[in-house]
Amino acid sequence: MMTELGSCVLRARGLCMDYGRGEARVRAVDEVTLEVACGESVAIVGPSGCGKSSLLYLLGGLERPTAGTLWLAGEQLDHMPEARLARVRRHATGFVFQAFHLVDELTALENIELPVLLAGGSPSAASRRAHELLEQVGLSDRARHLPSELSGGQRQRVAIARALANKPAVVLADEPTGNLDSAAAADVMRLFDQLHVDGQTLVIVTHDRQIAATADRLASMRDGAFVEETRPAEGAARTLSAMTGLRR
Amino acid sequence: MGRMLLISRLVIGDIRRRWVQSLLLVVMVLTTTTTLTLALTLHHASQNPFARTRAATKGPDFVAENGPAPGSGDPSPSQFAPLMHAHGVQATAGPFPVAFTRLTASGIDVPVDAEGRDIGPSPVDQPLLTAGHWVSAGGAVIEQGLAEALGLHVGDTISLGGHRFRVVGIALTTARPFYPASSPGLVWLTSSDAKSLATPAEPLGYVLDIKMAPHAPLHALDAPSQAFATSSGVPSSVEDWQGIRADDYRVIALDQKVLLVGSWLLAMLAIASIAVVVGGRMAEQTRRVGLLKAVGGTPKFVGGVLLAQNVVLALGAAIIGLGAGTLLAPTLGSPGNGLLGAATSPSPTLGSAAFVMGVAVAVAVAATLAPAVRGARMSTLRALGDAAHAPRRRARVIALSAALPVSMLLSLRLIARRTRRTVLTAASLMIAVTMVVAALAVQRSLQTHQSHAAAGFLASSAIYQSANHVLVILSVLLGILAAISATFTAWATVIDTQIATALARALGATPRQVGAGITTAQLLPGLVAACVGIPAGLMLYQLAGGNLNDAMPPMLWLLAVIPGTLIAVAAATAIPARIGARRPVAGILRAE
Numbered sequence: 132m133m134t135e136l137g138s139c140v141l142r143a144r145g146l147c148m149d150y151g152r153g154e155a156r157v158r159a160v161d162e163v164t165l166e167v168a169c170g171e172s173v174a175i176v177g178p179s180g181c182g183k184s185s186l187l188y189l190l191g192g193l194e195r196p197t198a199g200t201l202w203l204a205g206e207q208l209d210h211m212p213e214a215r216l217a218r219v220r221r222h223a224t225g226f227v228f229q230a231f232h233l234v235d236e237l238t239a240l241e242n243i244e245l246p247v248l249l250a251g252g253s254p255s256a257a258s259r260r261a262h263e264l265l266e267q268v269g270l271s272d273r274a275r276h277l278p279s280e281l282s283g284g285q286r287q288r289v290a291i292a293r294a295l296a297n298k299p300a301v302v303l304a305d306e307p308t309g310n311l312d313s314a315a316a317a318d319v320m321r322l323f324d325q326l327h328v329d330g331q332t333l334v335i336v337t338h339d340r341q342i343a344a345t346a347d348r349l350a351s352m353r354d355g356a357f358v359e360e361t362r363p364a365e366g367a368a369r370t371l372s373a374m375t376g377l378r379r
Numbered sequence: 380m381g382r383m384l385l386i387s388r389l390v391i392g393d394i395r396r397r398w399v400q401s402l403l404l405v406v407m408v409l410t411t412t413t414t415l416t417l418a419l420t421l422h423h424a425s426q427n428p429f430a431r432t433r434a435a436t437k438g439p440d441f442v443a444e445n446g447p448a449p450g451s452g453d454p455s456p457s458q459f460a461p462l463m464h465a466h467g468v469q470a471t472a473g474p475f476p477v478a479f480t481r482l483t484a485s486g487i488d489v490p491v492d493a494e495g496r497d498i499g500p501s502p503v504d505q506p507l508l509t510a511g512h513w514v515s516a517g518g519a520v521i522e523q524g525l526a527e528a529l530g531l532h533v534g535d536t537i538s539l540g541g542h543r544f545r546v547v548g549i550a551l552t553t554a555r556p557f558y559p560a561s562s563p564g565l566v567w568l569t570s571s572d573a574k575s576l577a578t579p580a581e582p583l584g585y586v587l588d589i590k591m592a593p594h595a596p597l598h599a600l601d602a603p604s605q606a607f608a609t610s611s612g613v614p615s616s617v618e619d620w621q622g623i624r625a626d627d628y629r630v631i632a633l634d635q636k637v638l639l640v641g642s643w644l645l646a647m648l649a650i651a652s653i654a655v656v657v658g659g660r661m662a663e664q665t666r667r668v669g670l671l672k673a674v675g676g677t678p679k680f681v682g683g684v685l686l687a688q689n690v691v692l693a694l695g696a697a698i699i700g701l702g703a704g705t706l707l708a709p710t711l712g713s714p715g716n717g718l719l720g721a722a723t724s725p726s727p728t729l730g731s732a733a734f735v736m737g738v739a740v741a742v743a744v745a746a747t748l749a750p751a752v753r754g755a756r757m758s759t760l761r762a763l764g765d766a767a768h769a770p771r772r773r774a775r776v777i778a779l780s781a782a783l784p785v786s787m788l789l790s791l792r793l794i795a796r797r798t799r800r801t802v803l804t805a806a807s808l809m810i811a812v813t814m815v816v817a818a819l820a821v822q823r824s825l826q827t828h829q830s831h832a833a834a835g836f837l838a839s840s841a842i843y844q845s846a847n848h849v850l851v852i853l854s855v856l857l858g859i860l861a862a863i864s865a866t867f868t869a870w871a872t873v874i875d876t877q878i879a880t881a882l883a884r885a886l887g888a889t890p891r892q893v894g895a896g897i898t899t900a901q902l903l904p905g906l907v908a909a910c911v912g913i914p915a916g917l918m919l920y921q922l923a924g925g926n927l928n929d930a931m932p933p934m935l936w937l938l939a940v941i942p943g944t945l946i947a948v949a950a951a952t953a954i955p956a957r958i959g960a961r962r963p964v965a966g967i968l969r970a971e
Contacts, residue, residue: 188965193885213961214889221887228968232882236772236796244781246886248788254781277772297887 146199161355177352225294264292284315408696416704438553446584467595474585478576480540495573511548518547524557525564556626652864678755693743789896808908811861816916824930869952873959894960
């Protein structure tokens with residue numbers, strides 16, 4: 132699968148991922164090749180257990196491929212030492228998880244500050260950036276709230292803000308609306324749509340056809356491999372609001 | 380019956396599946412029960428042997444003695460007449476002549492009383508030979524405690540007041556406390572040999588052993604003793620057998636005091652450690668609790684299973700601990716060698732055994748109860764979702780940590796999440812440091828005693844040697860427990876914070892930063908423990924009867940305790956921290 136867009140942020144070739152050993156070995160990702168250009172939005176869809184999440188974790192450097200090569204933001208990840216891989220994760224990727232994975236005892240603001248602090252940023256810089264992002268996701272008034280005091284949709288918006296904290300080259304989202312009701316899911320979809328419009332590179336694993344339809348490209352997976360790619364006709368890239376009539 | 384079978388299956392299954400944690404729990408309970416058994420066994424160590432020795436040596440009920448003093452006349456055997464003819468006296472032996480001299484052997488010079496004895500048996504106080512034969516011309520019999528302390532054996536040559544004697548026997552008596560409880564030491568010679576040691580400056584004194592009739596009035600000897608003391612004009616005393624037994628007991632009392640204080644410290648450490656272990660076990664069993672409830676287990680049943688898992692292990696460990704304590708007890712009885720059987724046959728009584736078992740079960744129940752009740756009360760759905768116990772929010776710590784390097788940031792936040800666990804860790808480490816510092820103080824006092832050439836200090840040195848022996852054993856036990864506790868706390872932290880640490884790594888923290896964070900989270904309580912444990916150890920030494928004036932360890936020793944503690948904690952937590960920092964991130968985050 133090759134992109135026709137400009138400079139490439141993410142490039143995977145022949146990526147494989149096996150779990151288990153011997154007869155129990157299962158191939159979760161099978162010879163996946165993918166290029167994602169800067170500012171592009173790619174949705175990966177497929178049935179449960181087809182290897183979507185495994186691929187996403189591989190692309191973000193959270194798992195190591197069994198075979199294949201992977202380039203992210205100009206660096207080859209597949210054989211990179213763990214400490215350097217951590218640095219790449221710190222600066223080049225932002226993760227959004229289905230289960231949000233906010234730190235329970237930290238407020239919304241502190242959760243967003245966390246990646247900046249882990250990257251060595253000063254407390255004041257982290258706070259400044261977190262306030263900007265809270266405003267961007269529409270939760271300025273929830274800065275001092277703990278995750279337990281936020282709704283599911285609000286938690287996921289905080290998680291998205293956290294993913295953006297270090298201005299990553301690519302945001303990787305794993306079923307970002309999977310744990311949300313339809314209203315909250317719509318909020319989150321709007322946010323991703325806005326990020327896309329703003330030029331943020333996105334790779335989203337989703338079951339949600341509506342989210343998938345907003346992407347520049349849609350890759351379908353089955354049994355660990357890409358089986359189909361669909362792309363909206365040139366000039367017809369649809370924003371979520373255009374598709375669904377939802378108001379921003 | 381079916382319920383019991385199910386509980387036993389679940390208990391066995393849990394022990395097999397989590398055998399490492401089960402083993403740790405067993406080691407902790409075992410260490411505690413071993414020490415308690417030692418303490419309780421030693422409690423009886425000097426009393427029963429005294430009775431046996433007294434019976435075997437025809438021990439006197441009273442011992443009267445007189446001796447010379449500057450400015451007073453020479454002591455005389457006739458001064459004992461009021462005592463020998465007192466109402467209620469059944470038999471007497473003596474008065475025997477006693478020479479106050481010095482014994483020199485192998486470069487050691489100690490003051491001794493050389494008591495002159497008949498070659499034939501005595502009706503009262505016939506010392507019991509444990510080696511060799513009774514006195515003969517030129518042959519000395521050494522009191523067993525003194526022989527042990529000086530390393531004397533039958534056949535050795537000694538010097539008494541410049542005269543050479545051969546050691547022909549070693550014997551026990553209850554007519555005076557054994558060495559070092561009694562100093563000067565005691566040797567027996569023939570009467571003529573004893574008399575030959577007297578000098579004009581140190582004339583002979585005399586000793587009389589008195590046996591009272593079985594039904595003699597309680598205070599029959601009070602008036603005659605008074606007459607004996609006032610009429611003689613020389614220093615004189617009358618001591619009853621209970622006083623002699625109390626002096627014997629004094630030697631073992633220091634060991635016992637150290638052991639008892641130590642065993643209570645150990646019990647506290649064990650409770651803290653077991654609470655951590657059990658807490659860790661429970662944290663991993665949340666889903667199991669949910670499953671048991673989902674298939675119809677009542678809260679009572681679930682609580683019962685959780686309790687049984689730990690109580691069964693505690694009971695097993697207590698039985699082994701009782702055995703280990705019984706086997707170890709003789710190694711601590713060395714100062715009691717002056718009494719028959721003191722070193723060889725102390726064993727716990729039925730009451731002590733029941734007490735030790737009771738403590739083990741109580742500790743296990745106390746540590747399990749809160750998590751068991753929590754588990755039993757937790758909603759089935761929440762338990763099935765493996766919901767972790769909500770961490771605490773410490774806003775100030777979070778704000779403070781933001782300005783720190785990443786590993787410190789992580790460690791402070793790990794500490795803040797589970798403050799109770801941190802306090803338990805600090806407490807367990809503090810107890811271990813306390814014992815180590817107390818042992819250092821005893822070591823120092825030994826050095827001080829040994830640096831004095833005069834062998835008069837030998838008696839107290841022997842007592843301190845014995846206390847040091849006990850302290851070293853306790854310190855080792857406490858060190859093992861503290862290390863296990865620190866390791867397990869680190870592991871519990873790894874388990875409890877696996878999502879938080881996986882998330883930190885997903886957000887860019889390196890494994891080294893995460894590992895350093897987990898280790899530092901244990902080092903901070905270690906530092907507090909060392910700083911508090913140093914003064915606490917010195918206080919413990921004083922509490923056990925020590926005098927810090929001659930036992931204050933050098934400042935360098937005390938300061939070395941701090942880095943020593945930190946290195947030990949870092950070593951104990953390195954493996955769990957390393958494992959925790961390198962667990963696959965994706966697997967943990969996806970499992971949620």
